[in-house]
Amino acid sequence: MKRNLGLCIGFLFVTTIFLGQQKKDVLLTIDGDPVYASEFTRVYQKNLDLVQDESQKSVEGYLDLFIDYKLKVKEAYEQDLDEKKEYQKEFKKYQEQLSRYYIYEDNVTKDLAKEAYERGLEEIEASHILVTSSYADVPEDTLKAYTKIKNIRDRALAGEDFEKLAKETSEEPNADKTGGNLGYFSVFSLVYPFETEAYNTKVGEVSNIVRTRFGYHIIKVHDRRERSTQRTVSHIMISDREDDTRTFDPEERINDIYKLLQQGQTFEDLAKQYSEDKGSAGNGGRLRPFRKGEIKAKVFEDKVFAIKTPGTYTEPFKSVVGWHIARLDSIHGKSSFEDEKAEYERRVKDGSRSKIVVAAVANTIKDKYGFEEGAPYLDYFEDFIGEDLVKKRWEYTPVPEEDDKVIFTIGDRKHYFSDYAEYIREFQRVMRNFGSVRDALLYFYDMFEAESAKQYYKDKLEEEDPEYAGVITEYRDGLLIFDLMQTNIWNKAKKDTVAAKAYYEANKEQYQWKKRVGAVVVNSTNAVSAQKAKQMLENGETVEAIKKQLNTPETVNVIISEGKFEEGAKELPAGFRMEQGIFETKDQDGRYTIVKVNQVLPPTTKEYEDVRGRVMTALQQQLEEDFMDNLRNKYNVEVRKKTLKKLKRKLDK
Structure with missing residues (x-):
């Protein structure tokens, strides 16, 4: 069934109301840089329920936490952590996810998912004939391929046997043997344009000509049947x-x-x-x-x-x-679209339909902000990069300054040949296989143009929508603080084994084993086997001997665990006494547990290696306290008392 995506595209963007810029109240400054009351209000109201200490739930009490938070952000920028590639990659990933809500990319995805669900209720049996053609072909070759497939279609419509035609004319590998028969297929099995034409063709009929990245096709549908259920x-x-x-x-x-x-x-x-x-x-x-x-x-x-x-x-x-x-x-039986919506949307995003979503959003952004093509790029890059691109082993070379022309402009942002070359370098190893350099360059250009358009919109969105700006700023700061703590605290604690062992020696009393037993634990649902296992344990038989006697190749009567078990361990049954000897119990599900305690170990100090993780955590806490003391001494923080007073009247209720 065809669906009209145009209606959805018309609602891609949230209407943004531009308000006059009001003078912002500065709550505090850090080395002269302002921090506004609006940011404090947003963070305070969002996180208040998470604060455990009652003394920090007032505006004045929470302010200390907020200042520490801003000091960490300030220090992260001072250490140039925002320049790290890992940070930029992670931030862009979140920016992409958040911005979808604002540009309604998910609406396009939902529409395609609903279409796929409705198609997926059926399976189609079909054959096809292919005349190969690349999107990078020159017009003469494209026309030649189109003319060939049109003549073949005319012959099929005139009544010639489709299988015989496929064996004689199709350029699909092995078509001379298969006759182009695809068997039964459903949604997501084949590329989207082909799938669409197949589902729009009635049983017994020959389709219109459809073009995919493989070339031109015609399809004959032999049968439709209800698809198997979940x-x-x-x-x-x-x-x-x-x-x-x-x-x-x-x-x-x-x-x-x-x-x-x-x-x-x-x-x-x-x-x-x-x-x-x-x-x-x-x-x-x-x-x-x-x-x-x-x-x-x-x-x-x-x-x-x-x-x-x-x-x-x-x-x-x-x-x-x-x-x-x-x-x-x-x-x-049959499930509803709502039951399967999440799975269908995931498959839309991961498959060939994703290009439709990307193109729809990119075209709307270009219409909104303006788009202008730049210098022709295809011939230049075909010479500049060469065949190594198809082999996925092109070694990046910067575009010479004299050749670095504008490839296109979105809004007020120009993109250059050098930007396109950087994009190819980053993604060449994850691209699909291409038949020619021109094919690859066209594919990369479409993706580069679409990604550039989306990035421009996301950057403008932060300027135009205060709510979005607040959320994205909070995430940006959170990533920077994470990198700051990892660089200055967590990694340092992991690497400094001398400091960790010294901390352990100074705080040994915190790391104690509970009472433990060295024991054999036997589980069984068979009363006779449980009693036999108990007798064998009393006689000093080994675990292997018990299993050998009580279990057979056909029947398992006992499952046995052996080792040291701390008080409260899940292997030990309820009511178990940490005493030497044999303990027997039966639970409400009819499961028998026999425990033979060979050794009772009193509470002792754990060795460093046994508590290394806990020591590292405690050391990290100490390093963080020292780090924050240094930041408070490093930066000059001035709180505007007048603004703070206004906030207290507004928020302390």
Whole structure:
């Protein structure tokens, strides 16, 4: 179904009301630089509920926190942290996200997502014929390709067999064998223009000519059918990552769990107890619903979609992340757009439709602020860069000053050949493959122009919209403060092991083990096996001996952990006494736990390596206090008492 995006584009921008500039009240100065009362008010009202100390909830009490905050920002600029590439990259990422609300980029995305949802209710079976043509082709070659596909279409419309035509004329690889048959496909499977033409063509008919980055196509639609629905699946996963603290073999553990399933234990209980997929274990292993083709784990998908009956589970199998047992919970009916909106919007942003969103927004910005093309660039850059660009190994060379012409102008901002060259250098390694240098240059130019237009709008937005300016300033300051603290406090604490060990020695009493036991913990749902395990523990049998006698290749009766356990550890059952001997318990779910305590360890001081992280945290706090004392001495802060008094009357209520 075609959808009219023009209506959405018409509402891309928030109308900005320009108010006369009012004189701002200066609350304080830092070395003469003003800080305004409006900024304090915004930060104070936003963060007041987060303040723990009651004495700091008044205007005067909070002012000390605010001054420290501004001192950190001041110091960050003094250290040129705003010039760091990592900071600039992170800031632009947030600026991009925030500005979408103001330029209504998400509205275009939603419109395309709704279109994709409606198309995705069907699958199409089709064949196509391709005549290759690049967007970088000269007009003569483009006309030649178009004329060829038009003649082929005329023959198809006249009744010639489409498969035979494809084998004879299509320039798609292997078309002489496949006849151009694509099988069944749905949304997001093929490039967007092709998909659109296919969905707009009736069964049995030949489409209009459609152009994509591959060339000119015609499509014959053979069939349409309802698309398969979503499935809900649960799984138990045991990671096969290498971990020095792990005391079991992952394959052995998943096989033991599988045997427990066959013995009647519930899938949900086993997932909660043993699954190492933190995102699903708490839900009994349940994953979000998905269709075939929507997850990247092919082995997992193949296993799951091979199950025909809900409630059936697989045998243990291995994927790239570890070992699984998967169960089909349900096969869904049709879901609404609202149910799947988030996923469809994500796929719009990640796929070929993203260019439509970018182009729509860029064109509206160009109309708003004005756009003027500059000097022709294509021939120059084709010579300047050469074939290395297609191979993704172009070594950047600055554009000579005498060649550095204006490539285009947006509003009052000019962009030069040198800016375009910088853009290519930054993104060449993540570009898709191109058949020619001209193809690549055209692609990069479109992206460079669109990104430049959006950046211009975002910069202007900060001038024009006070609300946006406040939010973006707060984020900018937050990033700078993070970099400041990382550079001057956190990294310093991590590297200064001498200071850390000295702090540990001076504060050993803060780092104590609770009472611990060296113990063997046996879990079982079988009373007889639990009693046998208890007897074997009493007789001094080893863990391996107990497992060998009580577990068989077909049945797991006990799962055993061995090590040192601190008081309150999750492995120890409720009511456990930290005493030498054997402790036995049964919980409400019918699970037996036998604990043999071989050793009781009294509270002791932890070694430095055991508490290194906590020591680092405490050392960081001390370094931060010293750092802030230095900043307060370094900068001259003057508070305007008259402005402060006005704020107290307004905010202290």
